[in-house]
Amino acid sequence: MKKNRSSFSILRWILLLLILGFVTANAYFHQHPEILGKTASVCALCPTGAIESFLYWIRTGYFIHRIALSSLILLLSILVTSFLFRRSFCGQFCPLGTLQELFSSMGNQIKSIGVLRKKTKKDSFRWTKYIVIAAFIAVPWFTSSLFFRSIDPWVAYAHITTLEIFGLFLWGFLILLFSLLGSFIWDRFFCKYLCPLGGFLSILSPLGMFRIVRNTTHCTSCNKCNVVCPMNIDVCHLDEITDSECIMCFQCIDACPNAECLTISSRAGTKISPSLVALLTFFIIIGFVVITTITGHFQWLK
Numbered sequence: 001m002k003k004n005r006s007s008f009s010i011l012r013w014i015l016l017l018l019i020l021g022f023v024t025a026n027a028y029f030h031q032h033p034e035i036l037g038k039t040a041s042v043c044a045l046c047p048t049g050a051i052e053s054f055l056y057w058i059r060t061g062y063f064i065h066r067i068a069l070s071s072l073i074l075l076l077s078i079l080v081t082s083f084l085f086r087r088s089f090c091g092q093f094c095p096l097g098t099l100q101e102l103f104s105s106m107g108n109q110i111k112s113i114g115v116l117r118k119k120t121k122k123d124s125f126r127w128t129k130y131i132v133i134a135a136f137i138a139v140p141w142f143t144s145s146l147f148f149r150s151i152d153p154w155v156a157y158a159h160i161t162t163l164e165i166f167g168l169f170l171w172g173f174l175i176l177l178f179s180l181l182g183s184f185i186w187d188r189f190f191c192k193y194l195c196p197l198g199g200f201l202s203i204l205s206p207l208g209m210f211r212i213v214r215n216t217t218h219c220t221s222c223n224k225c226n227v228v229c230p231m232n233i234d235v236c237h238l239d240e241i242t243d244s245e246c247i248m249c250f251q252c253i254d255a256c257p258n259a260e261c262l263t264i265s266s267r268a269g270t271k272i273s274p275s276l277v278a279l280l281t282f283f284i285i286i287g288f289v290v291i292t293t294i295t296g297h298f299q300w301l302k
Helices: 006-031 047-060 069-085 088-092 095-111 128-142 153-158 170-182 189-193 196-207 224-228 251-255 274-295
Strands: 210-214 262-266
Touching: 006 088, 006 095, 006 153, 006 274, 047 069, 047 128, 047 196, 069 088, 069 196, 069 274, 088 196, 088 274, 095 153, 095 170, 095 189, 128 189, 128 196, 153 170, 170 189, 224 251, 251 262
Parallel strands: none
Antiparallel strands: 210 262
16 A cells, blocks of 8 residues: 655655745845845856866865855765765755756646646757866866856846846746746756756766665556656666656655655665655755854855
């Protein structure tokens, strides 16, 4: 029998919306310093920019001036979660991923009346995000500029209440719109094809301690896991879901009619629940932020 997993879905969405709401509010306050003062910019809270800055530091010994220590702290916390739970940041924390899922949910409603149709197979165009990663490696290596900033959809989202959205961040805004509209039809459109952080984490994914395991004895090949997988992984025919595209969102586990079929397990056989992974991912990242805020290394006001 399938046990009740609705509590995980509720918990996951509470955490995702809480994170999205917080970073959205911070971005708004940054653009309107008369309310709380000058809060941290999106560049100071962007782990993707930290990758660019770190590469520049390797070559020159200096960090790119726009990137604050806080972004490097965030990147470190995400790496910790990656070594434990692979790409759980993507599936359990990322606010841009949450935005895409919200639009995907709306797309599902339209699809139900036959207007739109989703792909249920993994396509061969996932390599495009690695081109973006290559640009991330090459440009910061030779320049001190944030190559991705003006075309970053998340940076554009953070400036959506300003006139800059039609100037400096116009291309980023267009990519944001394209990604969200694309998510109506294809889940996690930006994650699949354009996200440099997702591509970076997918390279590290094989190092993760935990992964989803399918018990073939309990599997009835109902294919429900494949239908709900936002990354279009063939979960139904894999013994272990070690595909680097897996974002550890656990929608496959939530959809499975047999509670013993899909589980989260370490290489040593230790099992863990989806809710615990969601909570640990959240508290590891937030823990880094809280501790470094107390020590004065994570700065919220400028």
